Every structure is written in structure tokens, then in C-alpha cells.
Amino acid sequence: MLATQVEKYTDVVAIVPARHRAASNHLNNLKGQRKNNKERNTKMRGLLATITMAKMLLILFGLMIIHQDVVDAARAAGAVGTANAVVTMNNTCAYYVGYIANPENCQGWGLCEGGILKATGNCGKGMLYDSRKGICNYASKVQCNTSPADVCANTADDTFIADPTSCSKYCFCSNKALIGCKSCNNNQLFNPSQSQCVNSYACPVNSNCRLVPNNQFVGLPGKNCGKYLRCLDGSGTLGTCPNGLFFNGISGKCQNTNPCGATTITPSALPPDTAMCKTSYSAAKGGLQYFPDSDTCFGYYTCENQQGIGVWRPCQYTFQFDSVSKVCVQSTQTKCTHNRCANINLKFVTDTSSPQCTKYFVCNNGQQSTKSVACPADFPHFDEVNQACSKTNPSYPICN
Structure with a gap:
């Protein structure tokens, strides 16, 4: 009787370690699978990052070619914007009265009066000109974007950015440093939200609001002369004066007469110059x-x-x-x-x-x-x- 019980007990003792070993092996297998999955995920993320980086470099060095026929069709439809009309202090003063930022100097400001740049100056030591508030402010509270290097210093790593001085250029930033810049092909404009060159884009570099403080009004040239932009963060919303009045950018006020009353001839293109x-x-x-x-x-x-x-x-x-x-x-x-x-x-x-x-x-x-x-x-x-x-x-x- 005792011998039989001892045999049963021995069998139970033998079974328990066996089950423990099986559970341990299953757990190790799960850990191994998890490790393998993690390694595969890591490799996949690395591969995707490599592909993304390769794509960025291809774009950056102009190896991704956009077909000319697409651009020509867009240009014929009037969809291609102007890449070279970069806003300057003098240009802005033609349609605004008040203080503006200097696009070439983080501390610099200008005063527009009578349609011209009347005065220029610099903020004091440790201060930068805050173009959004229209004041000299502490450097720590102002993000200065006068150059691609400035933008890279304030942006995420491995990112394409728009060149703040040109609508048609874009740059690549890595480790808060500027790696290089490239121009879009065929007069296209760079859209930073899409990280690619496009045929049509409302580029803020070309906006009269780029240097103007928020909630200020700036006049417009061309077909929109007599209207205004209400500025916010470098871009503007189109608006008109009430009761049929016209906005005069030089005075900054609405008036009865249209400041753009003269008739003009639409410029016609000159032929290409082969020499x-x-x-x-x-x-x-x-x-x-x-x-x-x-x-x-x-x-x-x-x-x-x-x-x-x-x-x-x-x-x-x-x-x-x-x-x-x-x-x-x-x-x-x-x-x-x-x-x-x-x-x-x-x-x-x-x-x-x-x-x-x-x-x-x-x-x-x-x-x-x-x-x-x-x-x-x-x-x-x-x-x-x-x-x-x-x-x-x-x-x-x-x-x-």
C-alpha cells in the first residue's frame, strides 16, 4: 500500500517539473517571437526611414523630374505662381503705413510713410524685432526666420523647409543644421505642408503681410488694387472697404476715390533671347x-x-x-x-x-x-x- 502511494507521489513529482518545463519553454518561445517581431519592426522602421531619406535626397538634388508637359498645361491655365517676386521693405512700404520687419536682419525694423521706406533701425542688445507684434521683444520670445539656417535651428530634424527668402526654393535640415538647398524645377513653388514642389501655392514670401504685424491692413497691387489684406502670421485675408469705398495703402485708410484709377496695358511677353x-x-x-x-x-x-x-x-x-x-x-x-x-x-x-x-x-x-x-x-x-x-x-x- 505504502509502496503504491510512493509510486503515485513519484509520478506526480515527475509530472510537475515536466509541466513547468513546458510552460517555461512556451514562455521563452513567446519572448523569442516578441524579440523577433521587435527586430523586424525595427528593421522595417529603419528601411522606411532609409527610403524616406533617399526620397528626400533625390528631391533635394533634383533627381526626381517633373514632366514639362504638366507644368506647361498648368501655366497655360494660369496656375503657375511667381517664384521671384520676393517681398522687400521697399516693396511693402508701397502699400502700407507703419512699422515693419527687416527680412535680412533679425534685430532690424523699418518705418513706412507716404509709400516709401522712411527710416530703419535696430532693436537693442538682447532684443529682436517681433514682426507679429510690431515691437522689439526679448530674443527668447521671437522666432527669427530671415534665412534657411534660422528656420533649421527652430525646426524638427530630417525635415524639408521652405526658403524664407524665395518661394521656389527648399532646404533640408538635420540636427538643427542646414544641409543644403535646391530650387524647384520649371518655375514651380515649394509647398512646405506637402514637402514638395507644386504648380500653385499662396507663398507667404510673396505676401505683402510677411513683414507686417498681426491685425494690420496692407494694400494690394494689380487687379485687387483698392482692396486690402488683413495680416496674420505673415499671410493675409482679402477684404474690401464698406459702402463702396477704396483702400489706400499709402494712407492706410478707406477713401471715396479709387487710388488705382489709371488705365494700363497688359504687358505682353517678349520672345526668348538666344544670345x-x-x-x-x-x-x-x-x-x-x-x-x-x-x-x-x-x-x-x-x-x-x-x-x-x-x-x-x-x-x-x-x-x-x-x-x-x-x-x-x-x-x-x-x-x-x-x-x-x-x-x-x-x-x-x-x-x-x-x-x-x-x-x-x-x-x-x-x-x-x-x-x-x-x-x-x-x-x-x-x-x-x-x-x-x-x-x-x-x-x-x-x-x-
Whole structure:
């Protein structure tokens, strides 16, 4: 009897370790599977990251080619935006009155009065100009984005960003540092929310609100002249004055008369220049280069290389091309001896060949008069912004 019980007990004792070993083995198998799954997931994430990085580098170095026929179709439909019309302090002052930011200096500010940049200055030590509040503020409370390097210092790693100085350029940031920049192909614009070049995008670099404080109003050129933008965080919402009034960006107020009443001729494109790039392009400088045309005040040619063909482009409405800075600027900022009445909304324009702006031309349907008119002796200087002769010489570059 005792022997039988001992045998049963021995069998039970033998079974328990066996079951324990089976459970332990099952647990180890589960741990192994979990480890393998984790390793596979890690490898998959690494592979996806590698693919993403490769895609970024492909885009960055221009190896992803967008078909020209798609861009041509979009351009024909009017969907391609303007890549080169970057807003400057002078440009902004043409449609705004008050203080603005300096896009080239984190501490800098400017004062717009009478359609021109009246004054500039810098915030004190440890302070930066807060473009959203319109004040000098502590550096720790201001995010300054005057350059791609500034943006990279304040953005997530391994990210594409828009170049804050150009709608058509984008850059790659890694470890809070700028890795490199690239231009979109075929005059496309970079959309940072999609991280890709697109045919149509409301780029804030081109917005008159970029340098203007929040909840301020800035005027508009072209077809929207007489309307305004209400600014918020560098972009704006289109608005109109009540009761049929017109917004005057120079005064910052609504008024009865339309400040853009003059009739203008829509600029027509000039043909490509086959010799421009060969004779003017600098191979040592490289990159996309800009050259004034010899027929208009508002047009210019672009060359991608010395073997290319010069493509003609117009400045945005009311702007003229400055052959020195190679950018489109307010008409009072650059001297031009061609027809200054084209691509502008003025009834009178300064004769820039006259000393200290003593003469002006009359505009008729976008064409300036054959001969200029001299201001009277008691008001000897023509003020193009205020459209009248004045006693004092305006401080515009065209009058110097």
C-alpha cells in the first residue's frame, strides 16, 4: 500500500517539473517571437526611414523630374505662381503705413510713410524685432526666420523647409543644421505642408503681410488694387472697404476715390533671347541668373546656364526690374529710361533723366507722353507717390 502511494507521489513529482518545463519553454518561445517581431519592426522602421531619406535626397538634388508637359498645361491655365517676386521693405512700404520687419536682419525694423521706406533701425542688445507684434521683444520670445539656417535651428530634424527668402526654393535640415538647398524645377513653388514642389501655392514670401504685424491692413497691387489684406502670421485675408469705398495703402485708410484709377496695358511677353545667356551668364557664379531686357522697365530675362536660352519674365504689377540688385522693386526705387507708364497704375510718372525729379510724363493707356513736363518754379519737384509737384525734392532713389 505504502509502496503504491510512493509510486503515485513519484509520478506526480515527475509530472510537475515536466509541466513547468513546458510552460517555461512556451514562455521563452513567446519572448523569442516578441524579440523577433521587435527586430523586424525595427528593421522595417529603419528601411522606411532609409527610403524616406533617399526620397528626400533625390528631391533635394533634383533627381526626381517633373514632366514639362504638366507644368506647361498648368501655366497655360494660369496656375503657375511667381517664384521671384520676393517681398522687400521697399516693396511693402508701397502699400502700407507703419512699422515693419527687416527680412535680412533679425534685430532690424523699418518705418513706412507716404509709400516709401522712411527710416530703419535696430532693436537693442538682447532684443529682436517681433514682426507679429510690431515691437522689439526679448530674443527668447521671437522666432527669427530671415534665412534657411534660422528656420533649421527652430525646426524638427530630417525635415524639408521652405526658403524664407524665395518661394521656389527648399532646404533640408538635420540636427538643427542646414544641409543644403535646391530650387524647384520649371518655375514651380515649394509647398512646405506637402514637402514638395507644386504648380500653385499662396507663398507667404510673396505676401505683402510677411513683414507686417498681426491685425494690420496692407494694400494690394494689380487687379485687387483698392482692396486690402488683413495680416496674420505673415499671410493675409482679402477684404474690401464698406459702402463702396477704396483702400489706400499709402494712407492706410478707406477713401471715396479709387487710388488705382489709371488705365494700363497688359504687358505682353517678349520672345526668348538666344544670345543673352551666352554673352551675359557668369559660369563662375553659376545658378539661375537675371538680366534686364532692353525694351521695358518691368521685364527681365532668366538664364540657367551659358548654353541656355534667355526666358523673358515680367515683374508683378506696379513693380520694375532693378538692374543693379537684380530684383523687382517699387518704381520709385530704380531709374529706367524706357516707358515707365507700362505695368503700373499711375496717371503721371517721373522723368528719371531730369535732375532731382523736376519733370514728369503723362500716362495714357499704359504709354508715356513723348515729351516730359516741367514742374512750376514754386513747386519744382515731382512726387510720383503723391502724384503732384512739391516744394521739396522727394527722397526716392530716382530723384538722387
